[in-house]
Amino acid sequence: MTDQTSQGASGHPAGRHAAVPARQQVASQLSASLPVLEVEDLPQQVGVPVITFEHVTKVYPAQPKRPALDDISLQIYAGEFVFLVGHSGSGKTTMIRSLIREVKPTSGRIIIADEDLGSMRNWRVPYLRRNIGCVFQDFKLLPNKTVFENVSFALEVIGKSRHVIRTQVPEVLRLVGLQDKLDKRPDQLSGGEQQRVSIARAIVNRPPLLICDEPTGNLDPQTSRGIMDLLERINRTGTTVLVATHDREMVDNMRRRVIALDRGRLMRDQDRGVYGFNV
């Protein structure tokens, strides 16, 4: 059941303008170079949503009596930073995979920027995925390629010219603070550095939407804060960011919109929300 008790008529919680607790500042020259929009408040939830779920249910054949997603309806607008939280098995990864059409809903509709994924022709799916940057817990880097090659590969496979690659790859690696590691292979990098490579790869084509599944799951708390700081700064450039996470401290500190799932159901949707589960 969606928690409507804290929501105003606009769908915002009563505490929308509550003071935001001071966040621990993390030295982060890497993201300081990103252009930052002057956004004083949460993005306006107006215009065409970037993501719309309309009564989405997903039942995997292996678990016919237990929907992974159960009648989910929600909208995410351009420029929002949204946390997706919930216990293990609550449906977060299924929701994220359904956004790139790796998973098709059993019923209901998913619309990305005006396009219904249900009626999208298969040949259009790669174009959908070009517009959605993806970051995963396990980085998914190519082990035998250098940092530069891991990022440039993402542009090569979509046919970008060598000129574009030579311009955009160093720029994005500077953005994530890895300009001195271009020639390193993943096994020569720390976990946090590897995750920054995967973020660079996800945003090098400047997608309007960035989705991250447990991006800090393998990282220590301080490195995690650096990664979240980077994601927040990417968000301030106008990119919509959706982060599935178990990281309670991060969610509680950042006070962004929180969508909470429980056994596939939408339990809570709250601006400036908290993690909110007891375990």
Ligand SMILES: Nc1ncnc2c1ncn2[C@@H]1O[C@H](COP(=O)(O)OP(=O)(O)OP(=O)(O)O)[C@@H](O)[C@H]1O
């Ligand atoms: N390919 C699959 N086939 C069958 N059942 C699946 C499949 N993928 C997920 N499930 C089931 O769907 C439910 C939701 O799983 P999902 O991975 O989306 O949850 P999650 O919230 O991402 O969990 P975690 O936090 O552990 O990653 C679980 O009951 C899971 O066992």
